[in-house]
Amino acid sequence: MATEAHAAEGATGYIIHHLTPLSVGEGFWTLHLDTLFFSALLGSLFVWFFKTAAENATTGVPGLVQNFVEMMIEFVDNQVKDTFHGHNKLIAPLALTIFCWVFLFNFMDLFPVDLLPSIGSVMGIPYLRVVPSTDLNATFAMSISVFCLIIFYSIKIKGFGFAKELLLHPFHHWLAIPFNILLNFVEYIAKPISLALRLFGNLYAGELIFILIALLPAYIQPMLSLPWAIFHILIITLQAFIFMVLTIVYLSMAHENH
Amino acid sequence: MSINITLIGQIITFALLVWFVMEYVWPILFNALEERKKKIADGLAAAEKGQQDMLLAEEKAKGLLKTAKDQSSEIVSLAQKQANAIVEESKDTAKKEGDRLILAAKAQIEQDIQQSKESLRKEVAALAVSAAEQILTAEIDKTKHLEIVEKISNRL
Numbered sequence: 001m002a003t004e005a006h007a008a009e010g011a012t013g014y015i016i017h018h019l020t021p022l023s024v025g026e027g028f029w030t031l032h033l034d035t036l037f038f039s040a041l042l043g044s045l046f047v048w049f050f051k052t053a054a055e056n057a058t059t060g061v062p063g064l065v066q067n068f069v070e071m072m073i074e075f076v077d078n079q080v081k082d083t084f085h086g087h088n089k090l091i092a093p094l095a096l097t098i099f100c101w102v103f104l105f106n107f108m109d110l111f112p113v114d115l116l117p118s119i120g121s122v123m124g125i126p127y128l129r130v131v132p133s134t135d136l137n138a139t140f141a142m143s144i145s146v147f148c149l150i151i152f153y154s155i156k157i158k159g160f161g162f163a164k165e166l167l168l169h170p171f172h173h174w175l176a177i178p179f180n181i182l183l184n185f186v187e188y189i190a191k192p193i194s195l196a197l198r199l200f201g202n203l204y205a206g207e208l209i210f211i212l213i214a215l216l217p218a219y220i221q222p223m224l225s226l227p228w229a230i231f232h233i234l235i236i237t238l239q240a241f242i243f244m245v246l247t248i249v250y251l252s253m254a255h256e257n258h
Numbered sequence: 259m260s261i262n263i264t265l266i267g268q269i270i271t272f273a274l275l276v277w278f279v280m281e282y283v284w285p286i287l288f289n290a291l292e293e294r295k296k297k298i299a300d301g302l303a304a305a306e307k308g309q310q311d312m313l314l315a316e317e318k319a320k321g322l323l324k325t326a327k328d329q330s331s332e333i334v335s336l337a338q339k340q341a342n343a344i345v346e347e348s349k350d351t352a353k354k355e356g357d358r359l360i361l362a363a364k365a366q367i368e369q370d371i372q373q374s375k376e377s378l379r380k381e382v383a384a385l386a387v388s389a390a391e392q393i394l395t396a397e398i399d400k401t402k403h404l405e406i407v408e409k410i411s412n413r414l
Contacts, residue, residue: 032264039268043275054286059293073287093280101275136261141268
């Protein structure tokens with residue numbers, strides 16, 4: 001663990017080590033194996049848990065697992081119903097997946113910062129970054145997928161109206177068309193970027209603080225890391241919730257005709 | 259911290275997850291929820307109906323009880339009346355019977371008296387006739403005459 005042994009450059013090295021992903025490949029063709037592995041693992045965990053619950057689902061008195069799963073389903077369904085009034089069988093499962101997946105990503109943050117990397121180094125893995133949402137690729141993967149869905153549904157639902165909206169909104173005059181295109185471009189691009197960066201920034205900062213706390217003397221660490229971890233329980237849930245709600249809002253906007 | 263091919267891998271994973279949830283998880287759980295909702299609603303409705311039925315039955319039972327009570331009290335009062343009437347009647351008949359018996363007895367007594375009077379009269383007449391006969395037979399003999407009268411008077 002972190003001790004006085006970390007000198008000035010040692011501390012920097014420790015931090016950099018923690019924030020370096022396990023990667024193969026060069027340049028753009030780099031693969032972050034840890035991000036891929038943990039996100040796939042957490043995704044499988046989520047899918048397995050819900051699938052098991054779905055297979056054992058009864059309409060009678062639900063068990064503990066079913067109760068929890070149904071609570072999640074109802075929670076997500078209520079969120080979707082509150083903002084989205086069209087008919088789309090993708091949105092609710094998408095929202096559920098985003099909420100659970102992001103929550104599990106973020107939950108990895110609550111493991112002691114050195115626990116999994118230490119186990120990894122014993123197994124011969126030099127770098128291990130366990131929180132997938134501290135990887136821009138993971139957050140952008142979701143936000144870009146959501147962005148593609150926004151574009152897809154905008155065109156599918158509005159058709160020609162979508163082009164008209166891009167050209168003549170917010171200023172309804174043909175002279176304003178270039179200005180409108182610029183405004184709408186910024187507006188649309190801002191959605192995936194803000195989605196991805198909000199989650200990434202929050203979790204990256206949170207992880208960094210955990211790492212910094214781990215650099216302090218051992219007797220101070222619990223006093224700082226415990227409140228921060230408790231505070232983080234709120235943050236990770238909130239971030240998952242925000243990502244889900246914004247996805248629903250964006251998609252419902254894509255379904256609305258002006 | 260750079261964007262690279264990992265992004266594509268993550269997108270594929272994400273798409274697979276969403277597809278799987280949409281196909282195999284969400285509909286099953288959602289339908290189970292809806293079905294249970296329906297079940298609960300049905301159950302609640304049935305319970306309410308049962309309660310209403312019970313209230314109705316209670317009301318009905320109350321009504322029945324009331325009519326039964328009324329009927330029974332009517333019957334009791336009727337029976338009382340009847341009993342009173344019977345008592346009155348029997349009193350009447352008894353009185354009448356008594357009167358009749360008394361009258362009969364009185365008549366019997368009257369008759370007896372008449373009979374005994376008649377027989378006494380007859381006897382007296384017979385005695386008088388026989389006395390007269392005796393007197394007529396013994397007119398000549400004064401002593402005998404006296405004797406006879408005395409004899410008769412003794413016999414009386």
